[in-house]
Amino acid sequence: MSASSFQIDVPETTLARARRGDLRALEQIYRAFERPAYSLALRLLGNVENAREVVHDAMLHLLERIGQFRGDAPFWGWLRQIVVNEALMKLRRERGIAFEELPEDDGTPSAEPAPWMLADVAHLESALARLPPLTRSVLWLYHVEEYTHQEIAEMTGKSVSFSKSQVMRGSSRLRDLLDPALSELHEEAAPCLTATA
Numbered sequence: 786m787s788a789s790s791f792q793i794d795v796p797e798t799t800l801a802r803a804r805r806g807d808l809r810a811l812e813q814i815y816r817a818f819e820r821p822a823y824s825l826a827l828r829l830l831g832n833v834e835n836a837r838e839v840v841h842d843a844m845l846h847l848l849e850r851i852g853q854f855r856g857d858a859p860f861w862g863w864l865r866q867i868v869v870n871e872a873l874m875k876l877r878r879e880r881g882i883a884f885e886e887l888p889e890d891d892g893t894p895s896a897e898p899a900p901w902m903l904a905d906v907a908h909l910e911s912a913l914a915r916l917p918p919l920t921r922s923v924l925w926l927y928h929v930e931e932y933t934h935q936e937i938a939e940m941t942g943k944s945v946s947f948s949k950s951q952v953m954r955g956s957s958r959l960r961d962l963l964d965p966a967l968s969e970l971h972e973e974a975a976p977c978l979t980a981t982a
Contacts, residue, residue: 790821791865791930800860804852811851815844818861822868825930829872829922831914839875843868869926873940876918912962916955923951924959 795814802810822843826836846867854863913921923941926932927948932940937948 791861795860828925839871843871920955924955
């Protein structure tokens with residue numbers, strides 16, 4: 786798995802200047818992290834305007850709280866967590882997403898590679914956009930940002946099995962969407978399912 790696009794080293798001198806309110810240091814941090822923050826927010830939310838709002842809110846949060854960054858962990862991880870939290874709050878507010886419990890899976894990890902390992906970028910983005918927002922977010926956090934199920938559970942306020950179920954079901958759906966033959970079967974079956982409901 787490739788490293789997170791957030792893994793950008795910020796010199797301690799820049800962080801110290803930013804903590805003192807130095808606008809140039811804050812601008813350097815903003816410019817370094819603007820694109821990774823936007824990319825992550827877009828992947829989690831699936832909407833350009835919402836992603837821009839999340840980046841804006843996350844950067845304001847950064848300005849307000851940079852003095853609280855203790856340096857126990859890398860700065861990029863701290864800022865990434867701010868972006869993830871802002872995106873999850875946006876999902877809850879804007880889309881009225883309820884983090885409902887799903888039945889537990891058997892806990893057996895899949896031996897298959899993540900679906901996006903085999904897809905081209907345009908096809909992948911299209912397929913991700915068709916997933917429910919929460920499922921897309923959990924998949925991205927787990928497979929790309931490499932959060933653990935425990936960390937995702939804590940962020941969503943749900944159980945580890947909730948995260949595992951979202952990853953398992955979302956990966957399965959994404960595989961269907963990325964395989965054209967399976968995707969066509971999925972779409973042909975969908976009208977039949979909704980007509981009887």
